[in-house]
Amino acid sequence: MGTHRFLGAAIAAALSAGCAAQAADQTQIGAGNPRAEEIGAASPLVQSAKRLLIGNALRIQDPGLRAQTLDAVTNPNTCIVHRIGVTDAVKAQIIQELEQAGLVNPADAANITGGVTAGVFPPVLDDGSACPHLPLTFDATPGSNFGGHHSYPGGLAVHESFNDQSAINFADTYRGEYAQATPATLPIAVGTSPAPHAGFINQDVILAAPIWHDWAKMMVFQWNADGTEFTELNFGGTGTNDDFGAAGDSRTGGHHILSVAEAMARGLSPEQVITQASAHSAPTLGNEFKVVNWLRAAAIVARIDPVAKGFLAPDANGNLRLPPLLGLGDGVNLPANGQTNLLLEYQIHNLSDSDFVNSIPAVTEAQVLLQTVAPQFGFDPTNVAVFNNQFRNVVLAFLSPERLSTIYSNDGLNGVIQEIDKLRERHII
Numbered sequence: 001m002g003t004h005r006f007l008g009a010a011i012a013a014a015l016s017a018g019c020a021a022q023a024a025d026q027t028q029i030g031a032g033n034p035r036a037e038e039i040g041a042a043s044p045l046v047q048s049a050k051r052l053l054i055g056n057a058l059r060i061q062d063p064g065l066r067a068q069t070l071d072a073v074t075n076p077n078t079c080i081v082h083r084i085g086v087t088d089a090v091k092a093q094i095i096q097e098l099e100q101a102g103l104v105n106p107a108d109a110a111n112i113t114g115g116v117t118a119g120v121f122p123p124v125l126d127d128g129s130a131c132p133h134l135p136l137t138f139d140a141t142p143g144s145n146f147g148g149h150h151s152y153p154g155g156l157a158v159h160e161s162f163n164d165q166s167a168i169n170f171a172d173t174y175r176g177e178y179a180q181a182t183p184a185t186l187p188i189a190v191g192t193s194p195a196p197h198a199g200f201i202n203q204d205v206i207l208a209a210p211i212w213h214d215w216a217k218m219m220v221f222q223w224n225a226d227g228t229e230f231t232e233l234n235f236g237g238t239g240t241n242d243d244f245g246a247a248g249d250s251r252t253g254g255h256h257i258l259s260v261a262e263a264m265a266r267g268l269s270p271e272q273v274i275t276q277a278s279a280h281s282a283p284t285l286g287n288e289f290k291v292v293n294w295l296r297a298a299a300i301v302a303r304i305d306p307v308a309k310g311f312l313a314p315d316a317n318g319n320l321r322l323p324p325l326l327g328l329g330d331g332v333n334l335p336a337n338g339q340t341n342l343l344l345e346y347q348i349h350n351l352s353d354s355d356f357v358n359s360i361p362a363v364t365e366a367q368v369l370l371q372t373v374a375p376q377f378g379f380d381p382t383n384v385a386v387f388n389n390q391f392r393n394v395v396l397a398f399l400s401p402e403r404l405s406t407i408y409s410n411d412g413l414n415g416v417i418q419e420i421d422k423l424r425e426r427h428i429i
Helices: 009-019 033-042 044-058 063-074 088-100 115-120 155-178 203-213 254-265 270-277 288-302 344-352 356-377 384-399 401-425
Strands: none
Touching (some): 033 384, 044 155, 155 203, 155 344, 203 270, 356 384
16 A cells, blocks of 8 residues: 555646636636535535534524524525625725735735735625625535635535534533532543533534634635636735734634624624634634734624724733623723633634644545546546536545545555445446
């Protein structure tokens, strides 16, 4: 199997050339969206992941949060609340505010047709109306940029279902280790919590944050006609002095900030929204400025005052910081040094979003494998549109890169061929 473990630089180079995303007009709805909808809707993997997420959303106890979460995920006619009435003039004003606040670097949009405007405001249906609509459903949306983790139709549902289960398990373990008590109410470690919905950690937030975190990928990662994806704009900083004026880089994927903006616009609680915003970095160990900047950027996009709404609070130096929550704090400014504004939910959500550690290597390997075996199934990897739309995206949506990578590790290339052959036998490819 050793000779199969690495397929060589030549194949990797061919993969890079054959699968590189093609520049497209990102001011228009993705031309490849309909094909992606077909693939994701037919995949048992995608559909089962979506059912798991819906089941978890139904377990949310707070009726408002439960209703908003289900509407955002399951309602094909849901309104994009932060885009209601956002005309071209409003878009220009928002972008100007982001630039003036040092929360977007125009140079980062150089490779996006439509520039910063297209990156912050991906094209949607009924744009600027009283109820703009999403251009993709969960069935069709990938989990990240083309070639990244879960980058196939429906990969978003698979990614989020894994993360949601991870968050549940992390919360259960934290409760079991630190929240159980003897009859004298002193803590004892029992390993696994016997009452996962008991206090200590807000189970509603644990369930909802992973579902909300990547919601805006249904706008950001639309599909091009050749089966590649839109290019994502990173913003939420300029990449230079983002740490309260000191050197620091708080730029992150636009989907993250736009999802937070939607949660804000829908009136979700600060506890929920800040937990959601902590996915890409826990606000600890010197990284609080990143989460603060993402909240600032999202508030500008959502057109709300983040301080008045309880998402941020000033410290003794006048810097905006995460607020003390859950009745903590004494009504005065936060101290300039140290942190007294953390919830365990923030760190749990950040930990639960770490599947990329395995998923990115898996998709990188799987794409090389698919390039290699494609001719045996009648596909030419250099014919990018046909290869992506009829083979690559289909195989990954039905089998997953993680499964193919694991099969390859155990059974080599022949095992991968046998697995893909199941799709040919069923006339899926």
